[in-house]
Amino acid sequence: MSTSSGIEKIANESSSLAVDPDMDSRGKIVQDIFADDQYVTLGPHTYRRTDLLNVLRPAQGSPYADAYPPAAPASSGRRQLGNPVPLGLASFSLSCLTLSLCNANVRGVTNVKLLISLFMFFGGAIELFAGLLCFVTGDTYAMTVFSSFGGFWISWGCINTDQFHSITGYGDDTHMFNQCAGFFLAGWTVFTFLMLMCTLKSSWGLFLLLFFLDLTFLMLCIGCFIDNNNVKMAGGYFGILSSCCGWYSLYCMVVTPENSYVNLNAAMMPHAPTA
Structure with missing residues (x-):
């Protein structure tokens, strides 16, 4: 996991954490949480942030569904190049x-x-x-x-x-x-x-x-x-x-409608791909 300054660490102190006495019977308490722009670490396990959002998002029709917008698709990291x-x-x-x-x-x-x-x-x-x-x-x-x-x-x-x-x-x-x-x-x-x-x-x-x-x-x-x-x-x-x-x-x-009033479309030959 990255240790950059952008990573947030949430340390739950035992003195300020109200623990249910029966918590151990239901599951292990996660003491440390690490998060950055792409990943979230819960104790010894690391998950993608988008995967967690998809899992934790309320079911369709729930009154809380609109509170969680769809996760934005991951960027490919490539710049859009001009046509040479x-x-x-x-x-x-x-x-x-x-x-x-x-x-x-x-x-x-x-x-x-x-x-x-x-x-x-x-x-x-x-x-x-x-x-x-x-x-x-x-x-x-x-x-x-x-x-x-x-x-x-x-x-x-x-x-x-x-x-x-x-x-x-x-x-x-x-x-x-x-x-x-x-x-x-x-x-x-x-x-x-x-x-x-x-x-x-x-x-x-x-x-x-x-x-x-x-x-x-x-x-x-x-x-x-x-x-x-x-x-x-x-x-x-x-x-x-x-x-x-x-x-x-x-x-x-x-030429595009945004830069000219005189627009021309390239005349395609028969059987030319349309896509």
Whole structure:
């Protein structure tokens, strides 16, 4: 038993205790009682406080029943954690949108140097952090997706950083660079397809996000292999659609009647779990 200051001890002194002479014939007198927040000790025996309350509570219908409210359930001791999935969707959607606008040559922009910090920190580090938080909450799928794509954004930022010499290392051999970049994107095409297959009973927003993202990687992969800028631009437009689906899924997860007048519910696919 705990001996902290929170423990109460009731010592019945023999001088102040009125004892019935016939008490010994009915049972042994409990001299010491110890109690804390969870347990009560009566002599040599220890009981849970809630168990004693349940046993000693008056029967239903007794005039004293209302004097003993039901015992509160024991706390699990775990704090309620926030949902890290919206954070992962936010970091992915913003990074995917800006890169896809450049891939689609919107307003003639093709140089992504300004976006490297966005790719490495918000798209990479923050999304990787969201994936690790999903590990804490026990969401294996979200942990795999966010952590993997967090690594993708960090690696893509490194590829476009001059100090890593990922592009300049090939010199004038652009054909070799395009083929190697195609291999890089082909691997992500396969990974995204596998993650897509795991969304067939989820929401339409998540399914379409990965569907358009898989088409994005496929178009960019083919565009690198055949060195065709139009195919790469098609991949950029698919990436814009993917990011829009991410924004939609993000909004559905964070909006509530308490924080907004515009509420959206995630559209679920057929046979999706309802619980």
